[in-house]
Amino acid sequence: MAPIPKWTELYKDKALSGDSGTETFPIKRTDQILQLLLKVRAKNGATANAPDAKAMPTVESSITKINVKSGSADFKSYSGEICRKLAAYRNGRVPKTLYTQAAGGTWAGNDDPSLGWQEYTFPIYFNTPRDLYGNLMALPAPLYDSLDMVLDYNFTISATEGFVTGGANHVFDLYALTMPKQDNASMQNKRILVETKKQDYTSKSAGDEPINLTLDQNRYLRQLMIFCYENGIGEGVDITDLKLKVDGDTFWASKWGALQALNAEDASWDGRAIPNMYLKAQTGNDELWTRVPSPFPYMISGTAPTVAAYFGTLASGDKVTVNTDAASDVNIVDIRSPVIPAVAVIDLDRDGSLQHMQSCGANDLDIILSNGGADAAVQIIEQHVAIPWGYSQ
Numbered sequence: 001m002a003p004i005p006k007w008t009e010l011y012k013d014k015a016l017s018g019d020s021g022t023e024t025f026p027i028k029r030t031d032q033i034l035q036l037l038l039k040v041r042a043k044n045g046a047t048a049n050a051p052d053a054k055a056m057p058t059v060e061s062s063i064t065k066i067n068v069k070s071g072s073a074d075f076k077s078y079s080g081e082i083c084r085k086l087a088a089y090r091n092g093r094v095p096k097t098l099y100t101q102a103a104g105g106t107w108a109g110n111d112d113p114s115l116g117w118q119e120y121t122f123p124i125y126f127n128t129p130r131d132l133y134g135n136l137m138a139l140p141a142p143l144y145d146s147l148d149m150v151l152d153y154n155f156t157i158s159a160t161e162g163f164v165t166g167g168a169n170h171v172f173d174l175y176a177l178t179m180p181k182q183d184n185a186s187m188q189n190k191r192i193l194v195e196t197k198k199q200d201y202t203s204k205s206a207g208d209e210p211i212n213l214t215l216d217q218n219r220y221l222r223q224l225m226i227f228c229y230e231n232g233i234g235e236g237v238d239i240t241d242l243k244l245k246v247d248g249d250t251f252w253a254s255k256w257g258a259l260q261a262l263n264a265e266d267a268s269w270d271g272r273a274i275p276n277m278y279l280k281a282q283t284g285n286d287e288l289w290t291r292v293p294s295p296f297p298y299m300i301s302g303t304a305p306t307v308a309a310y311f312g313t314l315a316s317g318d319k320v321t322v323n324t325d326a327a328s329d330v331n332i333v334d335i336r337s338p339v340i341p342a343v344a345v346i347d348l349d350r351d352g353s354l355q356h357m358q359s360c361g362a363n364d365l366d367i368i369l370s371n372g373g374a375d376a377a378v379q380i381i382e383q384h385v386a387i388p389w390g391y392s393q
Contacts, residue, residue: 003179003180004133005034005132005133005134005177005178005179006177006178007175007176007177007178008028008031008175008176008177008178009173009174009175010027010028010036010174010175010176011025011172011173011174012173013171013173014171014172014173014174015167015168015170015171016151016153016167016170016171016172017167018166018167019154019155019157019163019165019166019167019170020153020154020155021152021153022150022151022152022153023150023151023153024148024149024150025148025149025150025151025174026146026147026148027068027141027147027148027149027174027176028141028147028176029141029142029144029146029147030141030142030178030181031141031142031176031178031179031180031181032134032138032139032140032141032142032178032179032180032181032182032187032190033126033138033139033141033176033177033178034125034126034127034132034133034134034137034138034139034177034178034179035123035124035125035126035127035176035177036068036123036124036126036149036174036175036176036177037121037122037123037124037174037175037176037177038066038121038122038123038124038149038172038173038174039119039120039121039122039172039173039174039175040059040062040063040080040119040120040122040170040171040172041059041098041107041117041118041119041120041170041171041172042059042062042117042118042155042163042169042170042171043104043105043107043116043117043163043164043169043170044100044101044102044103044104044116044117044118044162044163044164045103045104045157045158045159045160045161045162045163045164046103046104046159046164047103047159047160048101048102048103048160048161048280048282049100049101049104049116049118049158049160049161049162049163050101050160050161050279050280050281050282050286051160051161051282051289052282052283052286052287053286053287053289054161054289055231055289055291056101056161056288056289057155057156057158057161057162057163058099058118058120059080059118059119059120060080060081060084060120061080061081062080062153062154062155062156062163062170063079063080063083063120063122063151063152063153064079064080064152064153064154065077065078065079065080065150065151065152066078066079066080066083066122066124066149066150066151067148067149067150067151067152068124068139068147068148068149068150069147069148069150070144070145070146070147070148070390070391071145071146071390072390073389073390073391074194074196075126075139075192075194075195076124076194076195076196077195077196077197078195078196078197078381079197079379080120080122081227081291082197082225082227082379082381083122083123083124084120084121084122084123085225085227085340085342085343086125086195086225086381086383087122087123087125088267088269088340089223089225089263089267089340089343089345089347090125090129090267091123091267092267092268092269092270093269093270093272094272094273094274094275095120095121095122095123096119096120096121097119097120097121097274097275097276098111098113098117098118098119098120099113099118099274099275099276099277099278100113100114100115100116100117100118100278101278101279101280102114102115102116102278102280102330103116103280104116104117104163104164104169105117107171113276113278114278114330125193126138126139126192126193127193128193128349128352128354129352130352130353130354133179134179134190136190136191136354137190137191137192137193137385138179138190138192139190139192140182140187140188140190140192140388142181142187143184143187143188143388143391144390144391145391149174151172153170155170160282187388188387188388190387190388191354191385191386191387192385192386192387192388193222193383193384193385194219194383194384194385194386195381195382195383195384196381196382197379197380197381197382198211198213198214198380198381198382199211199379199380200377200378200379201369201378201379201380202374202375202376202377202378203228203230203238203239203369203371203372203373203374203375203376203378204371204374205371205372205373205374206371206372207370207371208368208369208370208371209368209369209371210245210366210367210368211366211367211368211369211380212364212365212366213360213365213366213367213380213382214360214365214382214384215360215361215362215363215364215365216360216361216384216386217359217360217361218360218386218387218389219360219384219385219386220354220357220358220359220360220384220385220386221348221357221358221359221360221365221382221383221384222347222348222349222354222357222383222384222385223345223346223347223348223349223382223383224244224345224346224348224367224380224381224382224383225343225344225345225380225381225383226239226242226343226344226345226346226367226369226378226379226380226381227342227343227377227378227379227381228256228342228343228344228376228377228378229291229293229342229376229377230317230373230375230376230377231289231317231318232317232318232319233293233317233318233373233376234293234294234317234318235256235257235260235293235294235339235341235342236255236256236257236260236372237372237373238371238372238373238374238375238376238378239256239344239369239370239371239372239376239378240255240256240370240371240372241253241254241255241256241369241370242254242256242259242344242346242367242368242369242370243367243368243370244346244365244366244367244368245364245365245366245367245368246358246362246364246365247362247363247364248364251358252346254344254346256344257339259344259345259346260339260340260343260344261338261339263339263340263343263344263345263347264338264339264340266347266350267340269338269339269340271296271336271337271338272334272335272336273290273292273295273335273336273337273340273341274290274292274334274335275334276300276332276334277332277333277334277335278330278332279322279330279331279332279333280328280329280330281309281322281324281326281327281328281329281330281331282327283327284323284324284325284326284327285312285321285322285323285324286321286322286324287319287320287321288319288320288321288322288335289318289319290318290319290320290335291318291341291342292318292335292337292341292342293317293318293337293341293342294317294318294337295318295320295335295336295337295341296335296336296337296338297311297320297322297333297334297335297336298333298334298335298336299311299331299332299333300332300333300334301331301332302329302330302331302332303330303331303332304328304329304330305324305326305329305330305331306324306325306326306329307324307325307326307329309322309323309324309329309331310322310323311323320333320335346367354385357385360384367380
């Protein structure tokens with residue numbers, strides 16, 4: 001009988017060293033790795049973590065880079081937000097999220113939002129959904145002399161609009177889904193799902209921007225994710241159109257919104273961009289900056305309201321106002337979106353068969369972005385299927 005994957009606990013209740021920094025955590029190389037599951041939690045400020053008309057510090061925004069690497073070989077290199085966007089497209093829903101504004105208390109490990117700890121899940125995949133048992137795709141960790149997860153983090157410290165100071169208040173667990181080691185020849189024939197940021201770009205008021213993509217005869221481009229966000233701006237405004245060119249010929253062309261609609265269909269997107277926001281009112285009309293362009297807010301319930309809360313007129317872009325007559329009222333809100341927020345994915349392997357990818361051994365690969373507005377933060381994230389590299393044979 002063939003072996004089945006097993007979950008292994010790599011780190012439990014591991015405190016970070018401080019409020020910001022870069023830390024390296026070795027990963028066991030005994031078995032082949034199909035997935036890493038990173039769960040990071042942080043304690044809210046003593047009063048709340050509830051800014052009004054400001055961006056709310058979250059665990060997701062505080063993890064500025066996740067890097068899984070062996071020496072100079074980067075298998076994963078992206079922000080916490082991009083990690084979760086990739087997972088949302090893969091799974092049709094955002095990864096597990098405990099979003100709370102409540103004052104920081106004692107962590108009990110039971111997802112109680114009133115205890116004031118945020119917890120965000122970051123799934124890190126090395127295989128595709130069609131290859132769950134690692135027959136073709138896995139990270140062949142036993143081949144490597146080293147394997148590390150490097151975290152860059154920066155937690156905003158505040159009693160009212162951030163987190164409690166100290167590494168003991170920023171903690172993570174790390175799990176690995178693994179398959180047993182095979183002989184070296186079999187592991188060298190594996191393929192690895194590699195995801196790295198190619199480039200940052202700031203959108204302009206008009207014009208097209210060509211961006212060169214990675215050329216490497218040992219890689220195939222499977223997906224290309226374009227992230228585009230500007231506070232207060234809706235979808236498809238700053239980047240209006242996209243084109244993928246191969247050796248100068250247009251291979252793929254789409255409007256931003258049309259591609260997002262296709263992505264939502266392919267992913268069977270459930271529409272819940274931020275599920276179960278546990279809000280603690282600071283004023284009579286708190287303005288939330290959701291990072292969800294063109295949001296559709298939905299009031300689930302109030303757990304301790306003095307009056308029924310309601311939404312004010314939706315402000316520009318991603319801003320939502322929750323009206324209530326008393327500070328400290330608690331309400332639970334879903335932020336919904338008909339598309340996966342702020343991203344568009346050119347997916348060359350829509351059926352998951354690995355038969356329709358673009359060779360990176362071409363002479364030229366480019367993504368052409370059509371600008372519609374200035375100052376949006378744009379990221380280009382490449383997902384490749386690659387042969388193992390960077391180890392000592």
